[in-house]
Amino acid sequence: MAKISINLATGSLQQEELIVGIDLGTTNSLVAFINPEKQPQAINDTGKGLLVPSVVHFNEHGDAVVGNEAKAFLTTDPANTIFSVKRLLGRSYQDVADHQDLLSYKIIDDNTDALVKIRAANRFYTPVELSAEILKELKHRAEHALKTPVNRAVITVPAYFNDSQRQATRDAGKLAGLDVLRIVNEPTAASLAYGIGLNPQEQKTIAVYDLGGGTFDVSLLSIQNGIFEVLATNGDTFLGGDDFDRAIVDYWIEKNDLDRSVLQEDQVQMQTLRLQAELAKKALSTQNLYNEKAGDIWYSIDRQTFESLISENLERTLNSCRLALSDAGLTAADIDEVILVGGSTRTPYVKRKVEELFGRKPQDHINPDEVVALGAAIQADVLAGNRSDILLLDVTPLSLGIETMGGLMDVIISRNAKIPTKAGRQYTTSVDGQVNMKIAVFQGERDLVQENRKLAEFELKGIPAMPAGLPKIDINFILNADGILTVQAIELRSGVKQEIEVKPSYGLTDDVVEKMLIDSVTHAKEDVQQRMVIEARGEGEQLAYTAERFLEKNSQFLNEEEIEHTRLLIAQLRQSLQTADKDTILKHTDALNEYTRPFAERVMDIAISSAMKGKKIDE
Incomplete structure (x- = not known):
């Protein structure tokens, strides 16, 4: 019925x-x-x-x-x-x-x-x-x-x-x-x-x-x-229009001799500036002059100036x-x-x-x-x-392809190809006895993959061991009507096959999204919170390890106070990793990241200076 x-x-x-x-x-x-x-x-x-x-x-x-x-x-x-x-x-x-x-x-x-x-x-x-x-x-x-x-x-x-x-x-x-x-x-x-x-x-x-x-x-x-x-x-x-607002904000900062560093700390004034700029932009569509006062500042701009700014x-x-x-x-x-x-x-x-x-x-x-x-x-x-x-x-806005030897981008679906569509190309191995092949998927228009955006990476495993050049591996891209990509790899002689739906390396998978939905309906939040804690711990552990290695190699470029405070922040981060509080872990990760970032820049400056003098330091 x-x-x-x-x-x-x-x-x-x-x-x-x-x-x-x-x-x-x-x-x-x-x-x-x-x-x-x-x-x-x-x-x-x-x-x-x-x-x-x-x-x-x-x-x-x-x-x-x-x-x-x-x-x-x-x-x-x-x-x-x-x-x-x-x-x-x-x-x-x-x-x-x-x-x-x-x-x-x-x-x-x-x-x-x-x-x-x-x-x-x-x-x-x-x-x-x-x-x-x-x-x-x-x-x-x-x-x-x-x-x-x-x-x-x-x-x-x-x-x-x-x-x-x-x-x-x-x-x-x-x-x-x-x-x-x-x-x-x-x-x-x-x-x-x-x-x-x-x-x-x-x-x-x-x-x-x-x-x-x-x-x-x-x-x-x-x-x-x-x-x-x-x-x-x-x-x-x-x-977009945000950039028009930004141009007006920059103009007013210069015209009114405002201090950018102060504005960065005073977000209320910065947002007042941005909202005034948005009002000015809209007003100048129907009038030739915008002149309004907010606080102690007159925000004034004429249409001709606005047009030159944008x-x-x-x-x-x-x-x-x-x-x-x-x-x-x-x-x-x-x-x-x-x-x-x-x-x-x-x-x-x-x-x-x-x-x-x-x-x-x-x-x-x-x-x-x-x-x-x-x-x-x-x-x-x-x-x-x-x-x-x-x-x-519809069409795909950017080319899609894979990384080949030398870090080159091999385009399989060209930009502006009509979608839905399917395209493929045949590859082979480059080393005798090679049994696995890494397939890295990229999107972009540059010849070198390092200039393009990496979407995914997977391995075709179980290729029969043969001399280089003998295996025949078809790689197919299937792009659906939503512009979402599925990648297939198949070794034709053996039938070994691998297929994935390409997800952005920093997106949510369907399984995670579905899990979060179910949890929100049933109020069983523990599973979602646990996943987030695990992810936060992974980030925190990686940063703590990196910071410790940095201190080992480059402590001569830091003073005692900086070394001690960095060790304190590492200890606090490691202590937070024992908790199940995602936000506490991320807070301490952020604190260590913010404090140590200038050190990396300092060491890089010294490295460049030393390199120019023919010296070398640990990276």
Whole structure:
């Protein structure tokens, strides 16, 4: 017997559970659905507004609030209020270190390729966990507004998000209790929203220029007979309206002769600066001068100055557009329509420069804040089987390949290859009698793998011992519609086979995510806490060992006080390793890391100086 439920908000019958579309944004997020009139509609829960600020605040008990309520804490409790978390998804500390100065919260550096951790309310969180809090709020608002359970969703990501970032987004959805049916590129979703009503006989080539709070990407799409085909994509996952704010902040710091080191310690003033810059940016879309006083400081800037400050960042977006055109073998004259997406495209200077590049006035009649979520809702409708007039062919934004001899990148799936797709190549052994082969998977466009991002590594074991060159090993890459990669390796003569789904080296595996979900439902938190303690202990033990070896080899470059304090911190860390308190272990790991970092820099400086004099010291 089929279940039939009634949506109390719309009065309509629904045989299938509702699937929503979610735009998980850097600055704001929102959720949309297909209404009874078969039109996509953003959800406004009890007058709270369509947009949910992507801000999470934790109180002293570790309880989270999200959205407008959390945004109020940006200036009153900045250290425990996290914003722009999307910029941290799937990234290591090294990826984001240059941007720490504009963040009010603490990003933890453990000198590894691990996922960054954020400290708030004396606890440590991953970007996946923080993004899950935002998704939980969106899920709650949708359920409250529509009076129906919401457990399935389509979530959008920038087209230029790599495999690690896509997987992190999927993990966040699972932690929020959502079955993520599809990860969709934001420009593709936007094209769907604008594609409604297109004449099926009409053929168009469209450029989607998407400039949000923290990310930029451009996609070139061919729309023909209801088929949306992405011809090329380009962009930058660390460029957006946040950078416009940053340019204004830097301008005011210089103009008002403010001390950056003092601002780093006074995060309340720094966040006041950042929020004033955001207000100025928005105001200058409709007026020529912004002049407001906060505290003892006048924050003043005119439109012409603002445009000069952002011109370099804006030129980077235009260069991405030129590269995408080149990749697709097109010129600006081949583009029939230009679509603007993202709140930052409201800036008149952006519209003007985009129009100059493409030679036509861009389309922006659908709210640029809503258009991605509306398109995601349409994609959800397609997956629900309610629409057969739309077909999506997406592309992979970066090349995928493996490491070969000499540290070279051997590309198996090229960037802009249509997905889903499968590609393979045959390899052999390089040493007589070789029985194992290490397969390291990388993503990127550089010839040397060390310049690209490592996604995974595994070994094909049990290759029959044969002279070098005789084994035949097929390595196949299977890239699914979400942009998630599966790698197969098979030795053809023996049939020895190994297959893995590639996970980012610092993401959460499906098993871990499922385990965390079960624990959250049953309140059996002990298993999850134990896993986190084990991970924290591993990090702590490694750092303590490294610090001890450093003291053994380089104590002559430290004074007695530094040596004694380092030994004290090592002892405290080792003592904390005996506990089962993850946050205490991470706290002591962080303390030792912070204290000893300058020593490593000092020894490196001495090493360089000594090398120039022909001397050598232990590394």
